[in-house]
Amino acid sequence: MATKIGIIGAGRVGATVAYTLMLSGLVTEIVLVDADRAKAEGEAMDLADGTAFTGPVRIYMGEYADCRDASIIVFCAGVGQRPGESRLDLLQRNYEVLRDVLTALMRSWSGGVLLMVTNPVDVLTYAAYKIAGLPAGQVMGSGTVLDSARFRHLLSLYTRTDVRNVHAYVIGEHGESEVFVWSKATIAGVDIDEFCRRRGIPEPDREYIVARVRRAAAEIISRKGATNYAVSLAVRRIVEAVLHDQHSVLTVSGPLDGAYGLHGTCVSLPSIVGANGRRQVLALPLDPGEEAALRKSVAVLQDAQRQIGL
Ligand code: NAD
Secondary structure, three states: OOOEEEEEOOOHHHHHHHHHHHHHOOOOEEEEEOOOHHHHHHHHHHHHOOHHHHOOOEEEEOOHHHHOOOOEEEEOOOOOOOOOOOHHHHHHHHHHHHHHHHHHHOOOOOOOEEEEOOOOHHHHHHHHHHHHOOOHHHEEEOOOHHHHHHHHHHHHHHHOOOHHHEEOOEEEOOOOOOEEOHHHOEEOOEEHHHHHHHHOOOOOOHHHHHHHHHHHHHHHHHHHOOOOHHHHHHHHHHHHHHHOOOOEEEOOEEEEEOHHHOEEEEEEOOEEEEOOEEEEEOOOOOOHHHHHHHHHHHHHHHHHHHHOOO
């Protein structure tokens, strides 16, 4: 079955997303759209030259009209953080890009899943939901899928256990106010501290892990100017869950539907992701401190939304 993905923004993230999707075997066609047409064309040409090694995938630079039958649009256009900037600092600039692009895109796109990656991803996912007029489940942000992966990676290093056996979630804003759900972090069905006791190793230093995950993007940006690989693998994972209707539990961002009594913004919560996007939000029982932190995170995002009149 033909599966087409449209990638808007062929910068460091967009091009790497195209590369991970090309390697994934999940898609048959990738169209790259960018205001900088030469850049999109160069990336598409370079990627297409590799298809002899991956199997047939059609990759080309295109226009919004070429996205008309895309199953998923991955939105990576806009600017990234410069060293010292927070994600919320990007809001005004990237909101304008989003508005222009979606206005043009929605003239021809027949609809599907819109996956936002551009930062600040939660506020822009909410803006995209308002602008695109798609059903709530079909507008998702990559949210804290990446932060949850970073959290799991550090826990796996601490506990010397395969990261795939570590279940742990970061929820809330993809940013400073994100919430680490320690109360539900498990390996082999037991909580992390208990697991460490059984292995005879020290319990993880929670403060250190939280700080490392929160600062991960800033640390990488200060060294290489952007982050692109892990986020692109996160996108690949979300795309897989959608295209194969996997009902995967992923901390994608999306419009709140009353979970924890919250409405009127997008944040990440563990959600069932399958065909048509976010099928159900799982309002897991949180401990009181975690729930209070989630409410604070939502308030931070609602403040940011007001800056763009949402
Ligand atoms: P980049 O500057 O390398 O690429 C952005 C691309 O967007 C450029 O090629 C630019 O020409 C294009 N663009 C700008 N305005 C456009 C428009 N109006 N129409 C079409 N294309 C346009 O940036 P990047 O490093 O690829 O980052 C892209 C975004 O992804 C940033 O906002 C960054 O913060 C975000 N990001 C998000 C996550 C996440 O986990 N959600 C992780 C990493 C990066």
